[in-house]
Amino acid sequence: MKNNKKILVIDDDEDILKLIKIILTNKNYEMFTATTGEEGIKMAIQQKPELILLDIMMPITDGWEILKMLHTDENTRKIPVAMLTCKTDVKNKLIGLQEGAIDYITKPFSPEELISRVDDIFKIFEKKGK
Numbered sequence: 001m002k003n004n005k006k007i008l009v010i011d012d013d014e015d016i017l018k019l020i021k022i023i024l025t026n027k028n029y030e031m032f033t034a035t036t037g038e039e040g041i042k043m044a045i046q047q048k049p050e051l052i053l054l055d056i057m058m059p060i061t062d063g064w065e066i067l068k069m070l071h072t073d074e075n076t077r078k079i080p081v082a083m084l085t086c087k088t089d090v091k092n093k094l095i096g097l098q099e100g101a102i103d104y105i106t107k108p109f110s111p112e113e114l115i116s117r118v119d120d121i122f123k124i125f126e127k128k129g130k
């Protein structure tokens with residue numbers, strides 16, 4: 001069964017991308033991945049995903065910069081973005097929420113945890129009628 005929701009994951013760690021892809025494809029989400037923010041932005045414009053999972057720590061352009069770019073581009077500004085990171089500190093979480101990220105998922109996560117976070121995000125957006 002397909003649930004017709006597209007998710008784009010942007011992360012420079014290919015192992016993380018593979019893992020997330022396996023977990024969410026299993027739940028019938030349609031997955032797209034990118035290993036750089038620049039590639040991710042192009043993919044977001046092409047595929048119009050319903051959700052973007054965005055890594056903060058990336059070598060060329062970090063997740064915060066990419067978040068800003070996504071929010072200023074006409075084509076992508078309405079797509080909800082959840083930040084992915086290894087950092088567990090509260091300060092980062094606050095920055096993320098201030099910058100307009102809708103959630104903050106800390107790595108490492110269990111498959112169950114990731115699925116329930118993603119499902120919750122979609123439930124919230126469906127309630128809002130988005």
Ligand SMILES: [Mg+2]
Nearest residue numbers: 012055057058
């Ligand atoms: Mg990274």
